[in-house]
Amino acid sequence: MAALAVGLSGCGKLRKRAAVVNADDLACMTRAMYFESHQSSRDGLVAVGSVVMNRVESPDxxxxxxxxxxxxxxxxxxxxxxxxxxxxxxxxxxxAAAVLAGERHPRIGNARFFHVASYRAGYDNMHYVVTTGGNAFYEKRRPEAVTQPSPVAATEGITG
Known part of the structure; x- marks a missing residue:
């Protein structure tokens, strides 16, 4: 596995850190973010990447x-x-490099799932945390623990 040193920049500003990321991870993360949210905002991209990382950290x-x-x-x-x-x-x-270096969308929390924002699912275990980049992101919870059962209003401009 090759590693790449990546200088992270965003919004026209140079970030103060550089990260060493695995080239395979970078390629896979880039592709997931591109095809799930490529025509959206940086927030939408980082949210998709945050879900990927939440899944990596989950035993499921x-x-x-x-x-x-x-x-x-x-x-x-x-x-x-x-x-x-x-x-x-x-x-x-x-x-993708920023997510692999540790950046997360601040409203994703433990969400490991998302769908196109316009989709309406009939399940009672979907707790929505953020809508951004055309996708609605949610956690699966016991029905009695769901306090946000429908997608929240879209927000943009949160990530760097």
Whole structure:
């Protein structure tokens, strides 16, 4: 596995840290973020990446970024095989590197799931935490512990 030293930048400002990230993790994270939220905001990208990392840390999912991203029926079809636009890929890769270096969307919390914001599911165990980048992010909880059963109003401009 190759490692890359990545200088993180965002919003036109150079961040004070550089991170060493695994090249395979970076490729898988970039692809997941690109195909799940590539036409959205940086917030939407970081939120998708935060969900990936929450899954990596959960015993219910594979314990690697690539394991999570390639898990059957979890991410966009063709996530690892479709072509990415060279125009958008650098922006997405910067956000992916930031997530791998520890950045998280501040409203994601423990959410490990999301769907397109316009979708309305009929389940009673979905506790919504944020809507951003065209997706609604949620935690699965016991029905009696759900206090936000529908997607919240969309917010943008939270991440750096």
């Amino acid at each position: 999912f594979p314990n690697t970024v690539c394991g999570v991203v390639t898990q059957k029926n979890q991410f966009a079809p063709g996530v690892m095989t479709k072509e990415m636009s060279p125009r958008h890929a650098p922006f997405v890769q910067e956000a």
